[in-house]
Amino acid sequence: MKGFEHLEAELKEMKEQGTFRKLTLIESEQGSKVQINGKEVIQLSSNNYLGLTSHPRLTKAALEAVEAYGAGTGSVRTIAGTFTMHDELERKLAVFKHTEAALVFQSGFTTNQGVLSAILSPEDVVISDELNHASIIDGIRLTKAKRRVYKHVDMADLETALQETQSFRKRLIVTDGVFSMDGNIAPLPQIVELAEQYDAIVMVDDAHASGVLGQNGRGTVNHFGLDGRVHIQVGTLSKAIGVLGGYVAGPRVLIDYLIHKGRPFLFSTSHPPAVTAACIAAIDILLEEPELIEKLWDNTRFFKDGLQQLGFDTGKSETPVTPVIVGETALAHQFSDKLLAYGVLALGITFPTVAKDAARVRTIVTAQHSREELQQALDVFAKAGRELGIID
Numbered sequence: 534m535k536g537f538e539h540l541e542a543e544l545k546e547m548k549e550q551g552t553f554r555k556l557t558l559i560e561s562e563q564g565s566k567v568q569i570n571g572k573e574v575i576q577l578s579s580n581n582y583l584g585l586t587s588h589p590r591l592t593k594a595a596l597e598a599v600e601a602y603g604a605g606t607g608s609v610r611t612i613a614g615t616f617t618m619h620d621e622l623e624r625k626l627a628v629f630k631h632t633e634a635a636l637v638f639q640s641g642f643t644t645n646q647g648v649l650s651a652i653l654s655p656e657d658v659v660i661s662d663e664l665n666h667a668s669i670i671d672g673i674r675l676t677k678a679k680r681r682v683y684k685h686v687d688m689a690d691l692e693t694a695l696q697e698t699q700s701f702r703k704r705l706i707v708t709d710g711v712f713s714m715d716g717n718i719a720p721l722p723q724i725v726e727l728a729e730q731y732d733a734i735v736m737v738d739d740a741h742a743s744g745v746l747g748q749n750g751r752g753t754v755n756h757f758g759l760d761g762r763v764h765i766q767v768g769t770l771s772k773a774i775g776v777l778g779g780y781v782a783g784p785r786v787l788i789d790y791l792i793h794k795g796r797p798f799l800f801s802t803s804h805p806p807a808v809t810a811a812c813i814a815a816i817d818i819l820l821e822e823p824e825l826i827e828k829l830w831d832n833t834r835f836f837k838d839g840l841q842q843l844g845f846d847t848g849k850s851e852t853p854v855t856p857v858i859v860g861e862t863a864l865a866h867q868f869s870d871k872l873l874a875y876g877v878l879a880l881g882i883t884f885p886t887v888a889k890d891a892a893r894v895r896t897i898v899t900a901q902h903s904r905e906e907l908q909q910a911l912d913v914f915a916k917a918g919r920e921l922g923i924i925d
């Protein structure tokens with residue numbers, strides 16, 4: 534189309550390189566199995582860690598909230614869009630995260646953008662792990678602070694960065710708690726020690742750790758016994774919590790500041806009642822049913838061990854996020870297509886999301902999967918992997 538020739542050219546190149554992807558359309562509710570093209574397949578690509586997306590307590594809470602409060606809120610939070618249930622959710626999140634206060638944003642993505650852009654100024658420096666999530670990278674781009682990226686989980690490089698930046702007003706170290714493409718856990722105890730030694734602030738994005746690690750799924754900070762020593766904890770309500778949204782938990786002063794300066798919070802409409810009520814129900818479930826998290830970890834161990842015994846390269850994964858690294862972009866897509874044809878949804882993740890030679894299919898088991906489903910999935914991985922020469 535006229536005016537978009539440059540976009541057409543780029544898309545054509547993607548098609549030639551085999552990186553152009555169509556969206557996968559799901560025809561059922563989310564779960565251990567989903568329907569695609571009229572066929573039931575085992576779902577290994579969702580972030581629905583605890584199977585809460587369609588949990589009866591969440592759907593009931595959502596329905597009741599719609600009936601009582603309607604479909605939308607009609608305003609941003611700071612004008613007329615804060616309902617008592619928003620306040621209730623934030624209080625629950627603060628208690629859950631063992632912090633003074635918490636604030637909900639529209640998504641995990643906008644939380645990182647909103648927090649980083651609000652609290653950093655040109656006289657500050659942000660020190661960021663090179664494999665941090667895109668929302669952290671974009672959040673940093675929105676600030677005028679100096680940026681220093683340290684090598685992935687490399688504590689010597691982090692210390693060098695801290696030594697090089699002693700003249701700045703504030704230094705903020707930011708890291709994913711669990712890295713979303715590799716499933717490894719950030720070395721938070723060492724990061725916190727260095728931060729204390731060099732008087733820096735620490736911010737952790739626990740999108741893939743909340744509901745997964747720590748007591749009742751409180752996240753990496755609690756997992757490492759670091760409650761009270763990490764200044765800013767970001768989380769999402771759209772993965773283990775099963776709904777939508779993001780939040781930041783920390784000291785009252787930070788939350789009060791973000792209410793006045795967090796731009797997505799200020800300028801975008803608040804969550805509808807159904808979403809908010811379902812999130813409250815999900816936090817209650819985390820506190821009341823820790824056995825869901827045990828099941829998630831049981832399933833994780835079984836599936837990861839199974840993949841490794843088959844000879845697949847699962848990288849440095851320590852959590853339910855388990856990549857199966859195959860190398861070439863095209864091979865990752867072929868592998869994913871074959872898996873789907875044999876009844877397993879596990880999507881390819883390729884450059885630029887991961888390095889050019891580290892294309893993979895990424896798997897995430899959930900607490901909802903049965904042993905039979907996971908064994909069936911392993912059989913499919915073995916068959917597809919052998920056919921493509923990925924394993925012997």
Ligand code: PMP
Pocket residue numbers: 640641642643666668709713738740741769770771777778779
């Ligand atoms: N941070 C990390 C580490 C993530 O993996 C994601 C989800 N892709 C986000 C933030 C964004 O969360 P949300 O989907 O709620 O916007």
